[in-house]
Amino acid sequence: MTQLASAAALKSVMANYFSALGQAARDRSAPVAWCTSVGPAELLRALGFQVFFPENHAAMLGASRRANHVMPRAHALGYSQDICSYLTSDIGAFRAGETPLATYGLTEVPKADVLVFNTNQCRDVRDWFEWYGRRWGVPVVGVRSPRYVDEVREADVDGVTVQLEALVAPLEQVAGRRLDPTALSEAVRLSRRLSDLWGACLDTATHRPAPLTFFDGTVHMGPAVVLRGAPEACDYYEVLLEELESRAGARHAAIPGEAFRVFWDGMPIWGRLRALGSLFEEFHTAVVASTYCNSWVFAALDPAEPFRSMARASLELFIVRSEEPKERYLERMARFYQVDGLIFHDCRTCPNNSNTRYGMPQRLGDRLGLPTLVLDGDVNDLRCFSDEQARTNVEGFVELLADRGATARGSR
Amino acid sequence: MATTELGLVTAGVDVGTEYVKAVVVAEDRRILGRASVPTRGYFQDRAYEALRAALEDARAGEADLAVIGATGFAPDRVPHAATRLAESVCHAAGAWHHVRGRMTLVVLGGHEPQVIAVGSDGTPRNIQRVRRCAVGVGSFLMFAARHLDVHPTRLQDLASAATAAASVSSYCSVFSGTGILERLRDGASLEDVALGSMRSIAERVVEIGDLDPPVVAAGGVAEYFPGVLRAIESLAGVSVVAAPDPIYTAAHGAALLVRPS
Secondary structure (H helix, E strand, C coil): CCCCHHHHHHHHHHHHHHHHHHHHHHHHHCCCCEEEECCCCCEEEHHHEECCCCHHHHHHHCCCCHHHHHHHHHHHCCCCCCCCHHHHHHHHHHCCCCCCCCCCCCCCCCCCCCEEECCCCHHHHHHHHHHHHHCCCEEEEEEEECCCCCCCCCHHHHHHHHHHHHHHHHHHHHHCCCCCHHHHHHHHHHHEEEEEEEEHHHHHHHCCCCCCHHHHHHHHHHHHHHHHHHHHHHHHHHHHHHHHHHHCCCCCCCCCCCCCEEECCCCCCHHHHHHHHHHHHHHCCCCCEEEHCCCCCCCCCCCCCHHHHHHHHHHHHHHECHHHHHHHHHHHHHHHHHEEEEEEEEEEHHHCCCCCCCCHHHHHHHCCCEEEEEEECCCCCCHCCCHHHHHHHHHHHHHHHHHHHHHHHHHH | CCCCCCCCEEEEEECCCCCEEEEECCCCCCEEEEEECCCCCHHHHHHHHHHHHHHHHHCCCCEEEEEEEEEECCCHCCCCCCCCHHHHHHHHHHHHHCCCEEEEEECCCCCCCEEEEECCCCEEEEEECCCHCCCCHHHHHHHHHHHCCCCCCHHHHHCCCCCCCCCCCCCCHHHHHHHHHHHHCCCCCCCHHHHHHHHHHHHEEECCCCCCCEEEEEEEHHHHHHHHHHHHHHCCCEEEEEEECCCHHHHHHHCCCHCCC
């Protein structure tokens, strides 16, 4: 895999983000809010908070392969090995006095003045935040979202909108300022712009050969996660989009000799991103797209009605939906990216983002006429992942794709 | 009737998954004799064999025995045992005999690791265990020794010469065993795999619960694999001291607990 030139700009954007956070926590120049990855970041930005995303921090622990060293510290508190390994990694790291933010000059995670969750993705985020809330004696507020949503109904949007509006008063109290509606609209506008740019970047993978893979996406999605509502993220994605379009125009392949294209559903396996990227490259297989990277594309955001559109965006999210809309979405994605097969990651500690346990791979495979592969693993707990098993499974899967290709060519 | 000058003695038999241990104590609580035999074949045969050997070590006979306390994995298989005792209670009593104060007792036998908060009176206040799929820690180390082609008692020497622990970590003993084979196939040194195996056990212990000092370790793993204790120290940031003759802690505790008051 050749690294994208935009990686240098990415490093700079992320370094500035963490530096500002660290400074705010140190000299109290701005209040610090912790926010779940698809929580109401725009509202927090509009109120002047520096916003920290512990899921991003946990992913860094996974990617740096420190997660398994620190998780036992959280298990020792009674947080099970079966629950979110983001949660156990992050709390374990806190107890061990470790953080990968040291790379950015932070000796510890920035202490929160308030923690804001949205349970649209899972209950674990709330339990996670409440641990810190109890420890620091700071408020934990959030949205208790409907889950397994079929069609997004106006009644559901109403319910979440009311909850988002109810957050304003307690957050104003922590921020020490009133919410400026214009600032909120601007944050939502920037967030929507960011979302559109990020979506356009991901869409370049429809080209043959694809100029980026899922593995590139997991790295370059950083600003889309942590800088929603901030202008610098838009600037970054304009640079990235230009590079990707240029690559696509020049038929520059992310995977040289791209022979097969597959879709990845589920969480990344952070500690094995490089290994898996190399494995697929060895088999000339481009993992062109994923539900994960596309989860930070919020088409519903609308600065004209910030609260309502934030509510709708949070409910339209893939992870919040029931099986049927998820399957429809995956069908659309499979056709849009013209994939030859689908890989489902059965993420041991994240049942909410594993779509393998109620027959979906079989149903979709039959309906689309495409091979599917279920990979056992975990987002952070590498005890649940076997390199050997993954290699054997991917090898067999690619052989299947090759056989189908040969059959299809023979029948023409 | 007593056949020696010892007076009536009591015995504790701990039927473990790897070894059966027996301890004989005098009325004044002194250890008079002890013995262990590998757990193979019928439990009752090995329990009897260990008991006989411990009595012989104590220079006592069966007629000197006032009572037998049985504990461990198969206490019901100890012939003539008057009392069946919980393993954690026996471990706590055995360790308390030496420490004489409150402690966190880490039990590392062949089967199920436990972390026991022992009160100042020697009784357990709280007992935490690993979950079902992580049992068999001692047996796992025996498996490791077999695949590293050393006698189990040499596994510690091997680990001492490691440069870095090879990753064999899993919360499932079976998967950890597979991890050993995979690391060997990948070319990891025997030394690094030996250390990785010990670290894997330590990780499972640390996640059971917080280890409040003083921390004392008992069980066969503490006896033969002190590297596991060092790994626990490194992970949990606390000092861990092995109880004297830690493989006998539960048998000793059983013998003490069944003494006629």
